[in-house]
Amino acid sequence: MQLIHTIDDLRQWRKTVGRVAFVPTMGNLHEGHLALVQAAKQAADKVVVSIFVNRLQFGQGEDFDQYPRTLQEDASKLSHAGVAVLFAPDERELYPHVSQDYNVMPPHLQNELCGRFRPGHFRGVATVVTKLFNIVAPDVACFGKKDYQQLTIIRGMVADLNANIEILPVDTGRAPDGMALSSRNAYLTAAQRAQGPQLYAALSQVAKGIVAGNGDYAELERAAIDALQRQGWVVDYIEVRHADTLAVAHVAIATWWYWVQHVWAIPD
Ligand code: PAF
Numbered sequence: 001m002q003l004i005h006t007i008d009d010l011r012q013w014r015k016t017v018g019r020v021a022f023v024p025t026m027g028n029l030h031e032g033h034l035a036l037v038q039a040a041k042q043a044a045d046k047v048v049v050s051i052f053v054n055r056l057q058f059g060q061g062e063d064f065d066q067y068p069r070t071l072q073e074d075a076s077k078l079s080h081a082g083v084a085v086l087f088a089p090d091e092r093e094l095y096p097h098v099s100q101d102y103n104v105m106p107p108h109l110q111n112e113l114c115g116r117f118r119p120g121h122f123r124g125v126a127t128v129v130t131k132l133f134n135i136v137a138p139d140v141a142c143f144g145k146k147d148y149q150q151l152t153i154i155r156g157m158v159a160d161l162n163a164n165i166e167i168l169p170v171d172t173g174r175a176p177d178g179m180a181l182s183s184r185n186a187y188l189t190a191a192q193r194a195q196g197p198q199l200y201a202a203l204s205q206v207a208k209g210i211v212a213g214n215g216d217y218a219e220l221e222r223a224a225i226d227a228l229q230r231q232g233w234v235v236d237y238i239e240v241r242h243a244d245t246l247a248v249a250h251v252a253i254a255t256w257w258y259w260v261q262h263v264w265a266i267p268d
Contacts, residue, residue: 001079022138027051028068032173032181046084057124
């Protein structure tokens with residue numbers, strides 16, 4: 001595996017190879033990241049992984065300084081996983097002017113769901129991902145479903161801006177007790193970690209309710225929030241959204257329309 005730190009060197013290497021799959025990360029790699037790498041290996045001959053802790057996507061008071069930086073260990077894992085290139089630029093390489101004058105501004109979705117609690121986060125993500133796409137010029141890029149809002153925003157960005165990149169969503173890696181794998185799990189105390197699977201259980205209940213045909217999403221959301229609050233959680237949000245767009249889901253209206261059409265026999 002080659003370790004590349006500069007944009008010029010990466011571009012030189014890129015000219016020498018054909019189809020490339022790309023996995024952007026912020027490092028501190030775990031099994032979830034390695035599952036992204038495996039998916040990338042299925043999609044192209046050469047895999048590029050980037051490691052860059054992107055200041056632009058961290059809000060004030062968030063964990064930019066604390067974020068675990070483990071380049072040596074990460075490089076060894078990626079090398080064993082058969083990655084062709086690890087691209088690890090420093091901040092000056094990606095943001096030579098300190099601030100970034102041109103930014104990629106995602107649509108209103110950036111201010112919803114997680115965006116309500118992390119102003120500017122998705123602008124930072126969309127901006128750095130665009131820069132990395134322009135540098136790596138991948139044919140395919142892999143994103144985990146764990147960060148589903150990020151995946152949806154990147155998918156929309158690539159489609160709307162006609163980037164010639166296939167976005168490959170990869171299932172969330174989970175610990176045996178259901179907890180999603182994340183570098184930030186390291187911040188949890190033993191007691192918090194033990195409570196983690198309760199979130200997965202609450203979300204799974206919502207999913208079961210939908211699959212069973214319950215179209216009262218507000219009720220499903222409320223039940224999940226209540227269950228978590230009873231166990232001591234402070235819940236930011238639980239919302240049922242459309243899986244492709246993350247638009248607010250409106251089965252209740254669809255059900256109502258079905259009822260109007262079929263019970264009152266209004267023609268299509
Ligand atoms: O998901 C992440 O690790 C980051 O948001 C990403 C996509 C690497 C952009 O910094």
